[in-house]
Amino acid sequence: MSIVLFRIDERLVHGQVVIGWGNHLKPKRYLVVDDELAASEWEQELYLLGLPEGTEALFLTVAETVGRFEELSGDEPATVLLTRDLATMARLARGGTLTEARVNIGGIHHSPGREQVLGYVYLDDDDREILRGLADSVEAVFAQDLPASPRVSATQLLG
């Protein structure tokens, strides 16, 4: 599979992803799965400014990604798949698309009602419910902001 990282991160294409993970995994493509962003060209342009040289980005809806998943996860190019939240990754995983995926949580930040679980992960009851469902739909879910950071399993996140 060409997808070298499945990541949930509110900031999508940003420093930790393109520098921290990018230098480690050497992806050639960033696949951003987000219904809102897929429809907003000006926002896509902002994210494109953050791409390292020699890489490209695709901005697709969940439905488009599911429909093209076999092609998108083919042999190449090495790809980092990003969603901004748990719910989007869970929608992608519905129907067995991501059964072999190891999903990385890299940034779910504070908002009203969310409690801190890690320095970069805050969850509320709805998030926990989605996380439980996601963990059942994929091979593994863990939090790890950077390659050298310790992995924290979904079980540990759910306490």
Place this chain on the structure above:
Amino acid sequence: MSEGTGEAPSEGVRPIRGVVLAHGTMAQGMVDAIHRIAGVGEEALVALSNEGKGPDQILRELSDVCGDGPAVIFTDLFTGSCALSARKACIQGDRRRVVFGANLPMLLDFVFHREDPLDELVPRLVEKGREAVQSAPSAG
């Protein structure tokens, strides 16, 4: 253009506010240094970190500290969550600008020229920042 005396801006001109937005504790460190060197306070330059914050929260906090007057947002990098939020904060209206790659010489120049028109000030700050990046000649 003002004379760069560091005195309080004169009446009638709304001085520009500066916001340093950066990763970790970098912004606070830079702003502390400017406050110590130039003797200005938070009315001139404030620090904002992206630590533990999502894009929406960064954008909200940026809007709060920039207020409704003219503002320059200084970021550490050209890309990433700080730069992206700064760009978004400047989309509406013409009273805010972003300068990427902040350094102390650039910020020092800023705090002494807060009454200048934004369109003159920003290119000047970029030039000051670039000029200040130098290397020492080899000892040999």
